Amino acid sequence: MESGRIEAFKIDAQSLQTILDERLVEPLFQPICDVARQTILGFEALSRGPEGSELESPNALFSAAQRFNRLSELELLCREKAIERFAELNLSGKLFLNVSPNTLLDPNHPRGETLQLIQQYGLQANQVVIEVTEQDKVDDGFLLLKTIGHYRKLGFNIAIDDLGAGYSGLKQWSELQPDFVKIDRYFIDHCDQSLVKREFLKSIIELAKATRTAVIAEGIERAEELALITQLGITNAQGFLIARPSAVPLNAYPNTLKESSQAQGNVMHRGLVKTIGELTHVTPAVLNGVLCQDVHRVFEKDKQLMSLAVVDEQQMPMGLLHRDQLTEVFAAPYGHALYAKKPLASLMDKQPLIVDEQSQLDEVSQLITEQDFDIRRHIVVTQGGKYLGLVPLRAILKHITEEKIRNAQHANPLTMLPGNVAINEAIEQRLLNKQDFTLAYIDLNHFKQFNDLYGYASGDGVIKLLAEVISECCIGFSGFVGHIGGDDFMVVFDGDDAEPLCREIINEFELKSKSYFTHEHVKAGGYWATNREGQQQFVPLLTLSIGLVSPHVDSCHNSHQVAALATDAKKEAKRYRNSYLFVANKRRPTVAIVS
Structure with missing residues (x-):
């Protein structure tokens, strides 16, 4: 051995x-x-x-x-x-x-x-x-x-x-x-x-x-x-x-x-928001390797300049230098003597936030909050990987706040979900970008009879429950959830997960909505109520009708055409007594016949 x-x-x-x-x-x-x-x-x-x-x-x-x-x-x-x-x-x-x-x-x-x-x-x-x-x-x-x-x-x-x-x-x-x-x-x-x-x-x-x-x-x-x-x-x-x-x-x-x-860039509740490129200031950059004393002179000449991007010879961003960083160092005892002849890389931020000009403002805002950036700083914007300019963080947050306020003005007051304006914008954005998507039109069945029997407070509770179920089922999936009004909702799906998510919404809602009925009505599967003709009829428990359509983005030219397709699909689903998901094959709008 x-x-x-x-x-x-x-x-x-x-x-x-x-x-x-x-x-x-x-x-x-x-x-x-x-x-x-x-x-x-x-x-x-x-x-x-x-x-x-x-x-x-x-x-x-x-x-x-x-x-x-x-x-x-x-x-x-x-x-x-x-x-x-x-x-x-x-x-x-x-x-x-x-x-x-x-x-x-x-x-x-x-x-x-x-x-x-x-x-x-x-x-x-x-x-x-x-x-x-x-x-x-x-x-x-x-x-x-x-x-x-x-x-x-x-x-x-x-x-x-x-x-x-x-x-x-x-x-x-x-x-x-x-x-x-x-x-x-x-x-x-x-x-x-x-x-x-x-x-x-x-x-x-x-x-x-x-x-x-x-x-x-x-x-x-x-x-x-x-x-x-x-x-x-x-x-x-x-x-x-x-x-x-x-x-x-x-x-x-x-x-x-x-x-x-x-694919990761798609986020829930994404509407028609501006890109970061629209806020970019084309600010001169300095080459990596420049001495601190030279950069100090640049800041001294332009008192309005707060930050300078640092790039390599191919204009790829390498870092970011803030005025206050340099000022603080030079103001210290012997600071000027110690740092004047040093390259700016010794002071610059080597990990600034760098985003492409096409990045959505809400996505950039999320990055800012997750990384806990100083509100006084700037972010670096690129075009094709090369330096384009800078954007103050304050400008981004200001626009985000204005967008949130505008969306809140059009939000449904009961569920606080985006309303018709935001829904139409979400659809228009995808049509403009030629981005394939699927639209679900969700409607409550037998809601009027339930509202008459159990009262408006219970009716509002059921609508809020449906909003919660839809939102919870769609967490982590790319798309947009909106509330048209009353008991009607629309969901835009960007991925190929629309059908399983809609079935999950139906199952979750049917299960949770039973808590709004008496034990006797749940056991019987419904209740007796008077219809519009004054006749007694048996009304089932609350169910959902969902029409699902995948519009052809080259054939549909506006959100109204897409909404019409979804409405037709929802009407087909309403023909069934129980909850039903109708997946439409029709993808193009109906051509008007002119005599």
């Missing part, structure tokens, strides 16, 4: 030596995406050993290197191959290089190799991010800090990898003051289903804001995880859902993510 272990040991040593001698390392690249700007932030370089060998996997390869004290040589080889291939493929964004702290501290590890390599292959230092993994225990923290400081002085960005998975965590964050922090995938995995993980992510976001650090969520494999981290305010993402590591990676923002973000 012992001899077997020695033999395997020798094979590993020889295999590793062959890999180092013949440079048999294959670099792969996994994209890191900025989902807010819909751009590629950069690529993490990953290394593999010879395909099919016992050292193909990175774990086996680096474990063997560490076992035989060849880690420094292997990391240098991987680094060179990654830089060479990154330049050869002309990949966009930054190159993220994994570096073990113990390698950095190895006295035999050659100095200046990384800078020499990037110069050799035509890269700039600010294109490269040195990722320091947190999983390795470091004995000499002071020396590591000094080494990282050396890299930073050369112009490299610094990142802490696998935050939360290792030894020093927050201490390392505090001391290294990284540009990026990558959250370990443990905290991302099914974070949408874990309150503890969600709270951890929130605390990381707050720390990142305070330290002006950009956060990257690693290991995203599910759309629900991406939706949650985006909602919380983490815009940089990496994982199999976005793209797997590849020798020749996709060098553009994935179309699948664009479609996903569009």
Whole structure:
């Protein structure tokens, strides 16, 4: 048994030596995406050993290197191959290089190799991010800090990898003051289903804001995880859902993510509201790398200027600098001397709120409230991923308030749901955008007899109950709920979930509405009442008629045509004595016959 272990040991040593001698390392690249700007932030370089060998996997390869004290040589080889291939493929964004702290501290590890390599292959230092993994225990923290400081002085960005998975965590964050922090995938995995993980992510976001650090969520494999981290305010993402590591990676923002973000953008009660682009002020931006003293002069020349966007050479937003941040620093003792010649990146907010010009105001308002932004600040607006201008938060909230007041004026006073004006606007918006949707016309059956027998208070109670049932059934689904008046409601569905939701509304209402009847009437399934002709007839318990129509957006030109289709569908549903959902095949308006 012992001899077997020695033999395997020798094979590993020889295999590793062959890999180092013949440079048999294959670099792969996994994209890191900025989902807010819909751009590629950069690529993490990953290394593999010879395909099919016992050292193909990175774990086996680096474990063997560490076992035989060849880690420094292997990391240098991987680094060179990654830089060479990154330049050869002309990949966009930054190159993220994994570096073990113990390698950095190895006295035999050659100095200046990384800078020499990037110069050799035509890269700039600010294109490269040195990722320091947190999983390795470091004995000499002071020396590591000094080494990282050396890299930073050369112009490299610094990142802490696998935050939360290792030894020093927050201490390392505090001391290294990284540009990026990558959250370990443990905290991302099914974070949408874990309150503890969600709270951890929130605390990381707050720390990142305070330290002006950009956060990257690693290991995203599910759309629900991406939706949650985006909602919380983490815009940089990496994982199999976005793209797997590849020798020749996709060098553009994935179309699948664009479609996903569009689907997530649909929200309940969305009416005809303005886009953020209509409020945007086209404000000049400054290039990343400009000195603080130069930016201070810009603010001094224009007293009305409160914020400046920071962009790269391709006009992609990198951050935001506020006048009061700079003023406060320069006003402090020795502040001017300390910061005048420093690049503005040392003071700017690296995680401002960045939205596309087509974003709806209510969606942006939700982002503002969820991320707890200072009301005095601005947000950055982009057009096709490039900087367009700034919008004061006050302007957004002012317009949102005005919109809410206008909707309240037209809301139904009994249910406070949007009324006819808002319903028509919601339909018109979808027709204008050529956005497919389904419209449900919901009507109470036998309501007049119930109202006459049980009184108006019970009648109002039943209408409010129906409003609550519809709203509760539609929580989390994209669409719009409106109250036409009386016992008539309309629901706009943007997804393909209209039929099951309508059936759920029927079931929930029939169950809950029984509480408004006496025990005898429930047991009998109805009650006797006098009709309009003065005759006694048996009236069933309250039921629902729902007409469902999917209008052809190219054939319907206004909300009245769509409403007419829904009304016809509802009339068909009313022909049935019990609750009924009628799904109409007719999608186009009736053409008027002119004689």
